[in-house]
Amino acid sequence: MKREGLGGAVLTMVLMAGALGPAARGAGFGIYEGSARGDALGGTLVGRADDASAIYYNPAGITQLPGDQFMVGATLIAPKTDVRTLTPQGWVTTSTKDNNWLPPHVYATHQINDSLWLGAGLFSRFGLGTEFDPNWPGRYNSFTADIQSLTLNPDIAVKLTDQLSLAVGVNATWFDIKLERKIPGTPGPDHILTLKGDDTAFGYNVGVRYAPNDWLALGASYLGKVRENVKGDADLGGAQTDASSHVELPDEFSFGIAVKPAPKVTVEVGATYTGWSSFDQLDLKFANPQVLGPQVVIPKNWSNVWRYQAGVEYAATKALTLRAGYVYDEEPIPQETADYLVPANDRQLFSLGCGYRWTRWMLDVSYAYLMIKDRHITARPMDGVLESDYSNGCAHMVGVSVSTKI
Secondary structure (H helix, E strand, O other): OOOOHHHHHHHHHHHHHOOOOOOOOOOOOEOOOOOHHHHHOOOOOOOOOOOOOHHHHOHHHHHHOOOEEEEEEEEEEEEEEEEEEEEOOEEEEEEOOOOOEOOEEEEEEEEOOOOEEEEEEEEOOEOEEEEOOOOOOOOOOOOEEEEEEEEEEEEEEEEOOOOEEEEEEEEEEEEEEEEEEEEOOOOOOOEEEEEEEEEEEEEEEEEEEEEEEOOEEEEEEEEOOEEEEEEEEEEEOOEEEEEEEEEEEOOEEEEEEEEEEEOOEEEEEEEEEEOHHHOOEEEEEEOOHHHHOOEEEEEOOOOOEEEEEEEEEEEOOOOEEEEEEEEEEOOOOOHHHOOOOOOOOOEEEEEEEEEEEEOOEEEEEEEEEEEEOOEEEOOEHHHOEOOEEEEEEEEEEEEEEEEEEO
16 A cells, blocks of 8 residues: 555654554544543533643633643544344344454643643544454455544644633644455455555644633534545455545534533533535546446445533542543434445443542543444345344443643
């Protein structure tokens, strides 16, 4: 696979930071694990936005951070799903392979003066990891789907008044994709079709936070679309050709309302709207038409969806903070294009966590259990999709972040 320019540089940075793995636990192939504290609170740090991970959730919040601050961490994600398929021999149940993914996060903020702050983050917003046995019944649709991404995001935030802050940033998103399926031999054994490629593209983000008093804060952030012009190669049973496609990563709008009903308690509710309708098709073009033809167009027609979230935080002592969260996440994939790349449905997430502070250091840990609603899909023989049931979809997620004030 080709990895040139900024894409290769960003990949090197993440290998130095820790490890990056695909982990589609949000709608479509979205990732929402921005910090251990955010994981424990169900992502409700848009209104709060009061630590360095505000770079991820709402960068306008970094105007609350004095001096220089730094955070590093990762979330371990262990997903699993069963797919029951109807074959000529009867129903067969296949489980996804056990894989653990570890998307990292790194943030730094710097206060220039009483009105101006700078910040930067390195994190993953999109990823997918679905792997079956290569000989499973659905192999003619997919047996490996691997998407990895990494975003480098510098921001500038301005405190306009003591209550109102604004932020704007740019982002460079490295996007890498690998898809594998089998093609029936005519006659003879099956052939493996492998598609892979990567690209780095640029986008922007904005954020706003308004805190009219000590017990109320409102926040909103917007992440613009990013068009990835993916280039790589295709391999069909040893015959190779250069390949290209484009993927328009969706825009996201998030908002949160944080209230402080008691001196030690903060509650936030909010939502994220993701424009997955940008993923309307997968358009693959091939340099050598003798291998796979000149072009393949696979309809997707995903829908825009909402992710609803709530989180509560309790300052038990000066050192110890307890947290809990809940998320309901809608699935964007319609019945007519559902397949085995993302065998999922609407999902719920229940989370717990705590933070422990000593001197200028903070350790945050979290545990979340994600539960995916069962789903039935009808057969589409032309797409290699059998009549199927998705069941027992779940994931265990453990997050750890360490932060400090410099």
